Amino acid sequence: MQVEMTVNGQSMSADVEPRTLLVHYIRDDLGLTGTNVGCDTSSCGACTIHINGESAKSCTMLAAQARGTDVTTIEGMADNGTLHPMQQAFMECHGLQCGYCTPGMVMAATSLLKENPNPTEAEVREGLEGNLCRCTGYHNIVKSVLSAAGNSTNGGSQ
Amino acid sequence: MIPAPVDYVEAESADAAIAALTQHGDEAKLLAGGHSLIPLMKFRLATPTVLVDIGRLGDLSYINDGGDHIAIGALTTHRALETSALLQADAPIMAHVASQVGDPSVRHRGTLGGSLAHGDPASDLPAALLASGGSVVAKGPNGERVIPASELFTGFLETALAADELMTEVRIPKATGAGWSYQKFNRRAQDWAIVGAAAVASGNGDGTRVALVNMGPTPMLSSAVGSALSGGASAADAAALAAEGTSPPEDLNGDAEYRSHLARVLVKRALDEAGS
Amino acid sequence: MTATESAPANVVGTPRLRKEDPKLLTGEGKYVDDIHVPGELWMGMVRSPHAHAKISSIETSAAAEMDGVHAVYTGAQLADMGLWIAPLPCAWPVTDDMVNPPHFPVATEAAHHVGDIVAVVLADSRYGAVDAAELVDVEYEVLPAVASIAEARDGSATAHHDLDSNKAFHWPLMPDPDALEAAFASATHVVKGEFVQQRLIPAAMEPRGVLAIPSPAGGDVTLYSATQVPHILKVMIAATTGLPEAKLRIIAPSVGGGFGAKLNVNPDELLAVTLANKLGRAVRWTESRSEAAFSTHQGRGQLQTIEIAADESGKIAGVRVHIDADMGAYMMLITPGVPLLGSFLYTGVYDVPAFGFTCDGYFTNLTPTDAYRGAGRPEASYAIERAMDMLAAKVGVGPDEIRRRNYLGGGGPFENLETASTLVFDSGNYGPSMDAALEMAGYADLRAEQQRRRDAGESKQMGIGLCTYVEICGLAPSRALGGLNYGAGGWEHAVVRFLPTGKVEVVTGSTPHGQGHETSWSMIVADKLGIDPDDVQVLHSDTAISPLGLDTYGSRSLAVGGVAVAMACDKVIEKAKLIAAHQMEANADDLEFAGGAFTVKGSPESTMPIQAIAFGAFTAHNLPDGMEPNLQEQVTFDPPNFAFPFGTHVAVVEVDEDTGDVSLMDYTAIDDCGTQINPLIVEGQVHGGIVQGVAQALWEEASYDADGNCKNPSFLDYLVPSAAEVPSMKLGSTTTPSTSNPLGVKGVGEAGTIGSAAAVINAVCDALSPYGVTDIAMPATPARVWKTIQQAKGGQS
Known part of the structure; x- marks a missing residue:
C-alpha cells in the first residue's frame, strides 16, 4: 500500500506492506536512520519520534496509522546545522555516551518540555520513564533536560 | 520482532468499521492506538488477517458533560484523559489513572477504548472504570447497547463485546468531590502494576467501590471489601479482605501470597486516601 | 561541574565537550543497522526452542520455496560446505585440561541452549527473513537440561550428552595454603558469606548486528559488526574460517554501547562473512531485543563462598574463597577467564596476610556467559564488601571502622605494594577516600535519621551501605596474561602523524563505543604537542585504517591506548626537535619545546612552531642527513603493571516494610582513577556504571525455568x-x-559497577538489621524483601 506523510517538513511516500512498522518505514524506506530500534516491546523509547508534535514510539505503530500526519524525526531537529536547544543541552551536559538512545531521548524530552515547560527534576525523571539508557545512569540526561528548560539549578549535580 | 502479514482497512466511520468486522468475522481486529495489539502482533501472539483501523475516527474522541456522567469517546487518548479539566473536576480518578498508564509516548497514542476492550487484568484503566461504576456503549450491526463495567470483563483478555461490536463511548458517573485513590505498585514506573487498587467513594451514600488490578484473570471489583464497607467495617478490617475471591497470577514479580498481601496493603492505602 | 570550551593547550583535566556528540545528536551516527548496500540478503536464524535436544530432522522446503528466499542452510549442510576450519574460539583455556566442547556457528547434531542456531535462512528483506525462519520445521529429541549451577554440580544430567560431567575446569590461586590454614585455625572471628551472582543480560541499547560485504572478484570481505573488538575479531575470523587475514577488513562503525556483550566472536559474525564470501552477496543480520537473550552472551552467573578470619579487633588474618561459575552451554571467547579476572581482588582494599581462591567452572544448558561490565571484579568486590559488613557486625563496630582497621598501607598513601593475591597495587590511599565519601554523604546525619526512624517505628526504614572497592584496570601486561593462559597480549598501538597543513591525525587500536576516545585522545595530543584539540583527528575502529590494536574492554583504553598516544607524541617531539635543531642551526640540547614551538633556550625570539617543522618534514627539502621524511611516530605500549583504581561508595535506601519496596534515596561516590584527562567523561562513566550495579542489586536477573x-x-x-x-x-x-x-591514569569504565551493587545491598541489609536480617539475595525485589522481613519476624516471635 502507498503510505504518505510529511516527515521533517517534506512530503514523503513509499509503497510498503500493510504490516510495516512506522520505524521501519522511516529507517528502511525513507532512509532516515537516526531513529533507532532498541527493543521489541515498546519499552526502551529509542524509536521515539514526534507525530503531530507529540512523542510516540514508532516501533508500536504501523506506518499506515501515520498516514497524513506530520512526523518529526531527530534529523528534523537541528536547523541548518544549528543544534536544537535540547540537542545543545545534551552536548553541554554530557547527556550522551554511545548515542544510541539519544535521538529518542531528545525527542521524548522536547515533547515533555512542550507539555511541561518548567519541570522539576522528579517530573523530568517521570517524564522520561519510557526511554532507557544504559550508559549515562540518567544523571546527565536529566541535567540536560533541566538545562534546556532553563532550570539547571535543579540539576542535582555539583 | 515483526508482525505477520496482514491486510489493512481504514474505516471511514464507526458504521463502516462494524461492517468490516461483520464481513471479516473473527479474522479481523480493530486497531485504535495499537498499543495493546501491535506488541502482540510483533511477537505473533496475535495474527489477525485484517486490521480495521478506526484510529482516525475523530468523532469518537471527546470528553463531554453528560449530565450525571462524563461521556468519553472510546478513541480518546490517555493524554487527553490525563489533561481534561472536566475529568479532573468530576471524575478525577480517570484523569489520574490515565496518567499512570505506560509512559508519555504511550499515553499520546493509546486510547481508553483500546485499553478497556483489551481487557488486560494488569491494566490500570479497567480498574478505574470498575471503581467508578462506569459503563461502556457498544455499537454493533443491530444498534447500540450499554454494558455496565461490572459485566464488561468476562475472561482473560476477553470482554462482553461481540466480534462485530465497536466500543464507542465510556460513561463515568460524576464523582465530584468524592474521595478516590489509585494505588499502583510496580518496580519500574513504565510497567504494568504488580498489583493495583482503585477506590472511589460514592457521593450518594452508595459506599465505596474498590477494584483490583492484576489479582485474577480479569480486572475485578472486590466484592468482599465492598460488602464489608457497606456493612460498616473499618478501612483496616475491610482491606484485610482484599484478597478474598481473587486468584492472583504468579510471575517473576511475586507469587500469590505476596500479591495477596500487596492487595491488602494497597486497598488499605486506597481506602485511607479516599477517606472511606 | 560546568563544561566549557577550553583554550588550546592545557586542556587535560578540564571538562571539555565531546567531539563525538554532534553526529550522534543529529542522527548522523551510523550504526550497523543503518548501513545498507544493494542486493543485501538478510539472515533469519532458526533457533532451538529446547535447552538440550538432539536434532532429529529439519524440513526446509517451505521456507526455501517462499518468495524472496535465497537459501536455507542447516548446520549439517554448512559443515559440508567447508565454511570453517575450526570451532568458535575460546581464547582463554584457563587450565591445560579444561573441557571445551566444540562450538560451531550452527549446531549439527544437538542444540545445547535455547536459542542455539540450528538453521539459517537468507532472504531479500528484513521481514522476509523472519517469515522464512518461522517456516523451517525442526524435529527434536528433547534431552534432560541442566538449568542451574546446582544441577550442573549434581551431575545427574549433563549439558553435553557426550560428556561424563559438567565440570569444565578447576582453577586454584593458593599462594600459601599452610598460612591460610593457620590463619583460620587461630582466628577469633570467622564470618562466612554465601552469595549468588545472578545471571545478567548486558543489554547495550544497540542490539548486535552484522553486515558482511564481499568482493567476489577481489576475494576480500568487509564486515561491519557492532563489536568492541574488530581487531580481535579479524584474527579470530581468519583462524576459524581459513580466509586470509589480509583479505578481511573489520569495521566497528558507531557502536551503541558494549559493556562486554560485544567482546566476542559470535556465530552470526562467522556466518555473515562466510556466506557473503560464498554467495557473492552482502549478508546481514540484526538481533531483536528478545533474541539477544540467546544470541548474545550473558554476564555473572556465579555462586560464591567467602570466609574471613579475623582477630578480636576485626583485623583480617585470612580470606578464603570458592566460586562455582556457570559457563553456560559453550566456552565463548573469554568465558572461563571471567572468574579469574576477579580472583585476585577478593582481598579488596585490605591488608590480608593469607589468601586462597578456587574456582570450578560448570557447563549448563543456558546461554553462554562471558564478560559483562567489570567481568569478575564486581563479583569479587561484592563478596568481600558484603563479608566485611558481616565481620563488622560480628566484631561490633561500624562498617566504616572495620574497613579502616584493615586498609592496605594503613589507610595512607602507598606505592607498588604487593598483596596476598600476588598482585602489586600501583598506588593507593584509601583512608581519605572513605573520609571524603562519608563527608559528602552526610554520614552522621544519615545515621541520626536512621535512628530516628527506628525509634519511631516507622514503616519506611532507612539503610546506609558502604563499599570501598579496588579494581584491576589497564589490561594488561602481556606477560601477566601469558601467565594466566590468555591467548593474546595486552598491549595497545598508536600512531601520531602531522599532516602537511599542521593538523594531526591519530590512529588508535582502541575501539570506542561510547567512551569518547576521540575527545580524550585529542586532549592528550593537544597538550603534548601544544596544538588545538580541534586540530586533532582520531581514527579508529576500522582494521584497514588502524591495522594494529587490541580494542576496548577491561577499562584498558586510556591506561594502555591513551598512554600509547602520549608516548607517540613524545617520539614526534623528539624527531621534530632534531629537525628544528637542523633548520635553526642550533644544538638540539639547547632547544625547549613548549606551547607548540621550539625555542632556543635564552633566545625567545628564536622560535619555530611545530607545524612549520611538520611541513618541512613533508617537503623533506631540508632534513638532517639520513632522516626519513614526514613527522609521524608509532608506539606499541605494553604496560609493566595493571592499574588499580579505587573508591568509596555510599548508598542510602528506603525500605517500605509493608510492601518490601526498596528505593534508592541517595548515592555518593568518591572515585580515584588516577590522573583525569576529561572529568566530564570520567563522571559520565561513573554515573552509568553505578546505575548498572544498582540494577544488579535491585532489578535485573535473567531468570530461567527448570527446562x-x-x-x-x-x-x-x-x-x-x-x-x-x-x-x-x-x-x-x-x-x-x-x-x-x-600519564598516571588508571581507568574508570567499570568503577561504578564494581562499587555499587555491594553498597546497595549493604544498605538494604543495614535497613533490615533490626529484624536480624544479615543477607538478602540480588536482586532485592519487593517480594523477596517482604518475605525476608516476614521470615525474620517469624523467627523473632
Whole structure:
C-alpha cells in the first residue's frame, strides 16, 4: 500500500506492506536512520519520534496509522546545522555516551518540555520513564533536560 | 520482532468499521492506538488477517458533560484523559489513572477504548472504570447497547463485546468531590502494576467501590471489601479482605501470597486516601 | 561541574565537550543497522526452542520455496560446505585440561541452549527473513537440561550428552595454603558469606548486528559488526574460517554501547562473512531485543563462598574463597577467564596476610556467559564488601571502622605494594577516600535519621551501605596474561602523524563505543604537542585504517591506548626537535619545546612552531642527513603493571516494610582513577556504571525455568531501570596517580559497577538489621524483601 506523510517538513511516500512498522518505514524506506530500534516491546523509547508534535514510539505503530500526519524525526531537529536547544543541552551536559538512545531521548524530552515547560527534576525523571539508557545512569540526561528548560539549578549535580 | 502479514482497512466511520468486522468475522481486529495489539502482533501472539483501523475516527474522541456522567469517546487518548479539566473536576480518578498508564509516548497514542476492550487484568484503566461504576456503549450491526463495567470483563483478555461490536463511548458517573485513590505498585514506573487498587467513594451514600488490578484473570471489583464497607467495617478490617475471591497470577514479580498481601496493603492505602 | 570550551593547550583535566556528540545528536551516527548496500540478503536464524535436544530432522522446503528466499542452510549442510576450519574460539583455556566442547556457528547434531542456531535462512528483506525462519520445521529429541549451577554440580544430567560431567575446569590461586590454614585455625572471628551472582543480560541499547560485504572478484570481505573488538575479531575470523587475514577488513562503525556483550566472536559474525564470501552477496543480520537473550552472551552467573578470619579487633588474618561459575552451554571467547579476572581482588582494599581462591567452572544448558561490565571484579568486590559488613557486625563496630582497621598501607598513601593475591597495587590511599565519601554523604546525619526512624517505628526504614572497592584496570601486561593462559597480549598501538597543513591525525587500536576516545585522545595530543584539540583527528575502529590494536574492554583504553598516544607524541617531539635543531642551526640540547614551538633556550625570539617543522618534514627539502621524511611516530605500549583504581561508595535506601519496596534515596561516590584527562567523561562513566550495579542489586536477573527457558528475555520483564527509578548522584574524586604508566591514569569504565551493587545491598541489609536480617539475595525485589522481613519476624516471635 502507498503510505504518505510529511516527515521533517517534506512530503514523503513509499509503497510498503500493510504490516510495516512506522520505524521501519522511516529507517528502511525513507532512509532516515537516526531513529533507532532498541527493543521489541515498546519499552526502551529509542524509536521515539514526534507525530503531530507529540512523542510516540514508532516501533508500536504501523506506518499506515501515520498516514497524513506530520512526523518529526531527530534529523528534523537541528536547523541548518544549528543544534536544537535540547540537542545543545545534551552536548553541554554530557547527556550522551554511545548515542544510541539519544535521538529518542531528545525527542521524548522536547515533547515533555512542550507539555511541561518548567519541570522539576522528579517530573523530568517521570517524564522520561519510557526511554532507557544504559550508559549515562540518567544523571546527565536529566541535567540536560533541566538545562534546556532553563532550570539547571535543579540539576542535582555539583 | 515483526508482525505477520496482514491486510489493512481504514474505516471511514464507526458504521463502516462494524461492517468490516461483520464481513471479516473473527479474522479481523480493530486497531485504535495499537498499543495493546501491535506488541502482540510483533511477537505473533496475535495474527489477525485484517486490521480495521478506526484510529482516525475523530468523532469518537471527546470528553463531554453528560449530565450525571462524563461521556468519553472510546478513541480518546490517555493524554487527553490525563489533561481534561472536566475529568479532573468530576471524575478525577480517570484523569489520574490515565496518567499512570505506560509512559508519555504511550499515553499520546493509546486510547481508553483500546485499553478497556483489551481487557488486560494488569491494566490500570479497567480498574478505574470498575471503581467508578462506569459503563461502556457498544455499537454493533443491530444498534447500540450499554454494558455496565461490572459485566464488561468476562475472561482473560476477553470482554462482553461481540466480534462485530465497536466500543464507542465510556460513561463515568460524576464523582465530584468524592474521595478516590489509585494505588499502583510496580518496580519500574513504565510497567504494568504488580498489583493495583482503585477506590472511589460514592457521593450518594452508595459506599465505596474498590477494584483490583492484576489479582485474577480479569480486572475485578472486590466484592468482599465492598460488602464489608457497606456493612460498616473499618478501612483496616475491610482491606484485610482484599484478597478474598481473587486468584492472583504468579510471575517473576511475586507469587500469590505476596500479591495477596500487596492487595491488602494497597486497598488499605486506597481506602485511607479516599477517606472511606 | 560546568563544561566549557577550553583554550588550546592545557586542556587535560578540564571538562571539555565531546567531539563525538554532534553526529550522534543529529542522527548522523551510523550504526550497523543503518548501513545498507544493494542486493543485501538478510539472515533469519532458526533457533532451538529446547535447552538440550538432539536434532532429529529439519524440513526446509517451505521456507526455501517462499518468495524472496535465497537459501536455507542447516548446520549439517554448512559443515559440508567447508565454511570453517575450526570451532568458535575460546581464547582463554584457563587450565591445560579444561573441557571445551566444540562450538560451531550452527549446531549439527544437538542444540545445547535455547536459542542455539540450528538453521539459517537468507532472504531479500528484513521481514522476509523472519517469515522464512518461522517456516523451517525442526524435529527434536528433547534431552534432560541442566538449568542451574546446582544441577550442573549434581551431575545427574549433563549439558553435553557426550560428556561424563559438567565440570569444565578447576582453577586454584593458593599462594600459601599452610598460612591460610593457620590463619583460620587461630582466628577469633570467622564470618562466612554465601552469595549468588545472578545471571545478567548486558543489554547495550544497540542490539548486535552484522553486515558482511564481499568482493567476489577481489576475494576480500568487509564486515561491519557492532563489536568492541574488530581487531580481535579479524584474527579470530581468519583462524576459524581459513580466509586470509589480509583479505578481511573489520569495521566497528558507531557502536551503541558494549559493556562486554560485544567482546566476542559470535556465530552470526562467522556466518555473515562466510556466506557473503560464498554467495557473492552482502549478508546481514540484526538481533531483536528478545533474541539477544540467546544470541548474545550473558554476564555473572556465579555462586560464591567467602570466609574471613579475623582477630578480636576485626583485623583480617585470612580470606578464603570458592566460586562455582556457570559457563553456560559453550566456552565463548573469554568465558572461563571471567572468574579469574576477579580472583585476585577478593582481598579488596585490605591488608590480608593469607589468601586462597578456587574456582570450578560448570557447563549448563543456558546461554553462554562471558564478560559483562567489570567481568569478575564486581563479583569479587561484592563478596568481600558484603563479608566485611558481616565481620563488622560480628566484631561490633561500624562498617566504616572495620574497613579502616584493615586498609592496605594503613589507610595512607602507598606505592607498588604487593598483596596476598600476588598482585602489586600501583598506588593507593584509601583512608581519605572513605573520609571524603562519608563527608559528602552526610554520614552522621544519615545515621541520626536512621535512628530516628527506628525509634519511631516507622514503616519506611532507612539503610546506609558502604563499599570501598579496588579494581584491576589497564589490561594488561602481556606477560601477566601469558601467565594466566590468555591467548593474546595486552598491549595497545598508536600512531601520531602531522599532516602537511599542521593538523594531526591519530590512529588508535582502541575501539570506542561510547567512551569518547576521540575527545580524550585529542586532549592528550593537544597538550603534548601544544596544538588545538580541534586540530586533532582520531581514527579508529576500522582494521584497514588502524591495522594494529587490541580494542576496548577491561577499562584498558586510556591506561594502555591513551598512554600509547602520549608516548607517540613524545617520539614526534623528539624527531621534530632534531629537525628544528637542523633548520635553526642550533644544538638540539639547547632547544625547549613548549606551547607548540621550539625555542632556543635564552633566545625567545628564536622560535619555530611545530607545524612549520611538520611541513618541512613533508617537503623533506631540508632534513638532517639520513632522516626519513614526514613527522609521524608509532608506539606499541605494553604496560609493566595493571592499574588499580579505587573508591568509596555510599548508598542510602528506603525500605517500605509493608510492601518490601526498596528505593534508592541517595548515592555518593568518591572515585580515584588516577590522573583525569576529561572529568566530564570520567563522571559520565561513573554515573552509568553505578546505575548498572544498582540494577544488579535491585532489578535485573535473567531468570530461567527448570527446562532452561529464559523467562524474561524482553525489556518487559528484564528490568533495565529508567530515569524514574534512580536519583541524581553525588560524585567526587581523589587523585592518586598510577605508577604503571607515564600519564598516571588508571581507568574508570567499570568503577561504578564494581562499587555499587555491594553498597546497595549493604544498605538494604543495614535497613533490615533490626529484624536480624544479615543477607538478602540480588536482586532485592519487593517480594523477596517482604518475605525476608516476614521470615525474620517469624523467627523473632
